[in-house]
Amino acid sequence: MQKQSIYKLGTVLVLSVFMAACAGKKSRESVQVGDVGNYSTTTEDSSQSGSSMNETIVGGVTDGSLMGTAVDGGPAGIDGSDPLGKRTIFFDYNSATLTSEGNQIAQAHGQYLASNPQYSIMLEGHADERGTAEYNLALAEERAKIVEQIFATYGVNSSRIQIVSYGEERPVAIGHDEAAYGLNRRVEMIYQ
Amino acid sequence: MVKKIFLKLSVVFIISLAYIAPANAILTIDVTKGVKAAIPVAIVPFANQQGLPQALSDIISSNLRRSGRFEPMSPGDFLSVPTSIEQVQYKDWRLLKMNAIAIGDVKQVGTDSYDITFRLLDVFNESQLDAFSYTAVKSSLLRKVAHRISDRIYEKMTGIPGAFDTKIAYVKAAGSIGNKLYYLQIADADGFNEVNILESRMPIMSPAWGPRGEKLAYVSFEKRRSVIYQQDLRTGQRSVLSEYPRINAAPSWSPDGTKLAMSLSKDGNSEIYVKNIQSGQLTRITNDRAPDTSPAWSPDGRSLVFTSGRSGKPQVYKVNASGGQPQRITFKGTSNQRPSFSPDGQSLVLITDAGGGFKVAIYSMQTQSMKTLTNSSLDESPTFAPNGEMILYSTVKGGRNVLSAVSADASVQQVLRFGNESVKSPAWSPKL
Numbered sequence: 041m042q043k044q045s046i047y048k049l050g051t052v053l054v055l056s057v058f059m060a061a062c063a064g065k066k067s068r069e070s071v072q073v074g075d076v077g078n079y080s081t082t083t084e085d086s087s088q089s090g091s092s093m094n095e096t097i098v099g100g101v102t103d104g105s106l107m108g109t110a111v112d113g114g115p116a117g118i119d120g121s122d123p124l125g126k127r128t129i130f131f132d133y134n135s136a137t138l139t140s141e142g143n144q145i146a147q148a149h150g151q152y153l154a155s156n157p158q159y160s161i162m163l164e165g166h167a168d169e170r171g172t173a174e175y176n177l178a179l180a181e182e183r184a185k186i187v188e189q190i191f192a193t194y195g196v197n198s199s200r201i202q203i204v205s206y207g208e209e210r211p212v213a214i215g216h217d218e219a220a221y222g223l224n225r226r227v228e229m230i231y232q
Numbered sequence: 233m234v235k236k237i238f239l240k241l242s243v244v245f246i247i248s249l250a251y252i253a254p255a256n257a258i259l260t261i262d263v264t265k266g267v268k269a270a271i272p273v274a275i276v277p278f279a280n281q282q283g284l285p286q287a288l289s290d291i292i293s294s295n296l297r298r299s300g301r302f303e304p305m306s307p308g309d310f311l312s313v314p315t316s317i318e319q320v321q322y323k324d325w326r327l328l329k330m331n332a333i334a335i336g337d338v339k340q341v342g343t344d345s346y347d348i349t350f351r352l353l354d355v356f357n358e359s360q361l362d363a364f365s366y367t368a369v370k371s372s373l374l375r376k377v378a379h380r381i382s383d384r385i386y387e388k389m390t391g392i393p394g395a396f397d398t399k400i401a402y403v404k405a406a407g408s409i410g411n412k413l414y415y416l417q418i419a420d421a422d423g424f425n426e427v428n429i430l431e432s433r434m435p436i437m438s439p440a441w442g443p444r445g446e447k448l449a450y451v452s453f454e455k456r457r458s459v460i461y462q463q464d465l466r467t468g469q470r471s472v473l474s475e476y477p478r479i480n481a482a483p484s485w486s487p488d489g490t491k492l493a494m495s496l497s498k499d500g501n502s503e504i505y506v507k508n509i510q511s512g513q514l515t516r517i518t519n520d521r522a523p524d525t526s527p528a529w530s531p532d533g534r535s536l537v538f539t540s541g542r543s544g545k546p547q548v549y550k551v552n553a554s555g556g557q558p559q560r561i562t563f564k565g566t567s568n569q570r571p572s573f574s575p576d577g578q579s580l581v582l583i584t585d586a587g588g589g590f591k592v593a594i595y596s597m598q599t600q601s602m603k604t605l606t607n608s609s610l611d612e613s614p615t616f617a618p619n620g621e622m623i624l625y626s627t628v629k630g631g632r633n634v635l636s637a638v639s640a641d642a643s644v645q646q647v648l649r650f651g652n653e654s655v656k657s658p659a660w661s662p663k664l
Contacts, residue, residue, distance in 0.1 A: 134545070134567075169628075171590060172570040172583055172612050173437055173657065174482040175539050175546050177458065178495065178502035178523030181479055185501070204457050205479055205497075209435035214409060216610065216628055 114159060114231030115152050123148040129187060131225040134171070136182035138190070146187045149229055150194035160200040162230040163187050167208045168221035177207030183227050202232075270303035271389055274330045277307060278350070279315035279337035284374055288348070291378035292334065295396045295422060296385065299621070300644025305330060317351065317360070325355040332361060334385060344371050350381050352388055361388045375424060395617040396421055399661040400624060401429070401439040401448055402635060405654045416450055418465070421617075421660070423648060429463060437657055440483045445661040449473055449483035449492060460494060474507065482526045486533050486553070493517075493527035493536055493553075504538050506553060517555050528572040529553065537561065537571040537580060548582055548595070562595060564602060570613065571595070574620045574640070581614040581623050581640075592625050592638060605642040615660045616640075624658045 115124045123145040130142060138146060153159055165180030184203045191201060213220035275293045289307075296302035307313075311324040315337050325333050336350035349365040362384055366377050376397060383394030400423075404415040416430040416439060430436060434453035441448060442462075449462045460480045463470035474480040479497035486493070492507045504517040504527045518524040522541035529536060533553060540549045540558065546567040551558040562568035565586040572581055577597075584593040584602060589609020595602045610628040617624070622644075624637045629647060633654040638645045648655075 169610060171567065172526065174526045175523065175569050177479060177481050178525045181497055181502065182523060203478060206435065209437065212409065216631065
């Protein structure tokens with residue numbers, strides 16, 4: 041029990057440092073445009089940041105329950121098994137159908153959002169690298185949409201839900217095996 | 233005596249090549265599989281080429297060798313080094329079993345200005361197959377001249393236009409997860425002259441060449457969502473082509489450059505749309521609950537092929553470019569994705585999965601048969617050379633994304649290594 045709290049605290053600390061690092065990085069975010077004639081300009085990225093860059097790889101922790109509290113202001117789970125504490129829903133290969141665990145997590149958050157109208161949420165869809173990048177972009181969006189549909193059954197208005205698909209472009213796990221793929225086929229829920 | 237001088241010369245070449253290597257050799261190419269029936273040719277070092285930053289004959293030889301259709305002889309085995317027709321002893325070349333030889337010379341005609349002449353000679357008939365000169369060439373364009381000469385030799389000897397004087401676009405990623413930098417780059421088809429087109433901290437996808445190679449359309453996530461941009465390659469000027477809510481992806485220019493096909497999910501899920509660039513008019517082409525994406529135009533601009541999940545698994549469909557009922561093209565295998573037409577419109581290159589992973593395959597429209605070209609399992613983004621002879625694609629090798637090329641008949645295969653960086657999303661330019 042004691043040990044667990046210390047572990048939790050440690051994770052939160054690690055995450056806070058990480059978040060600070062991310063925030064620092066954000067201001068430097070820029071896009072450079074060049075061409076054949078060495079012409080180049082820099083345009084500042086004025087868009088707001090919605091994404092927390094790579095929460096699942098910090099310290100190798102893949103359980104969203106400990107991280108959720110630190111990353112956003114959303115609900116904190118009591119322990120690792122509480123679906124409300126999780127921020128990531130995983131999917132089967134080439135599937136945009138919720139697993140029973142995924143369904144549980146989505147329902148818990150749908151319920152929470154319904155009774156906490158001060159929150160809106162970003163759903164980031166992701167895919168593993170198998171197949172083609174373009175199809176995976178569409179597939180990853182389907183994954184985010186299935187979560188949105190669950191939220192809708194709890195009466196969460198679509199105006200509070202933002203969906204973005206990154207397809208296979210932003211994996212959290214490197215590697216070309218099922219261990220990595222399983223972590224990369226996901227929807228991340230980011231409270232805002 | 234002659235041989236000795238030549239040996240000396242070749243030492244100089246090797247040194248100068250080694251010297252320029254760090255600056256220019258962006259990628260190295262390993263030919264992993266070559267053909268046996270390659271045409272034996274000799275590309276003789278051009279007169280006075282040793283003063284140039286790159287030896288033209290070396291560039292030409294390596295181009296021809298890479299195509300798999302030629303086997304250029306090593307200059308160390310030459311019996312003589314002719315630089316004019318008068319010096320050619322056809323007998324020697326017959327002895328060496330060469331089909332043809334190329335000779336040439338370089339004349340400096342001003343500061344940074346060269347005249348280059350080349351001749352292609354038939355060894356058996358003792359006749360000239362081709363002769364061409366390029367005048368007032370700047371040193372920055374010498375590689376281009378070597379590519380043009382390679383194209384001419386390729387066409388004279390095979391009857392098929394060469395595709396050496398072309399470019400490739402691709403996306404390079406450097407750094408580790410959470411701290412990546414993405415680069416959209418273009419390079420000559422042999423990997424030299426790499427140029428940055430865009431640098432971003434967010435992913436870049438799906439570069440697509442304009443029909444004259446003058447511009448690229450691509451997807452960038454720099455606004456933390458997919459947006460399609462177009463960028464002029466001469467001026468660097470860029471503009472947004474598509475920024476609808478949700479997915480803006482898979483751009484593909486019509487053959488006449490007046491329209492852009494793409495996939496958008498603004499109306500619910502990923503569907504194919506065609507946008508008239510001039511009028512801005514957007515036409516919805518598909519309407520299905522499953523994802524539709526990766527549209528590609530037929531060479532006549534009349535139809536589109538695309539990937540659809542409407543059967544439950546991704547398969548290839550064809551539809552009239554102005555809309556209508558899509559017709560399913562592929563039936564075999566678990567999935568078939570990202571089709572694009574061969575330049576002659578007779579076949580499609582696509583990614584197929586028949587259970588053993590994702591591989592490059594060619595589907596013949598006429599015989600409705602599929603031929604798998606590769607043995608790897610994570611192939612993506614196949615793109616035809618403008619002459620239809622080679623296909624460039626991305627795959628995973630040694631744990632990294634690399635570009636690889638395979639001939640359309642699967643006889644030649646090669647890996648292009650760009651240092652330690654991960655490279656994806658290749659797109660071969662049209663003939664420039």
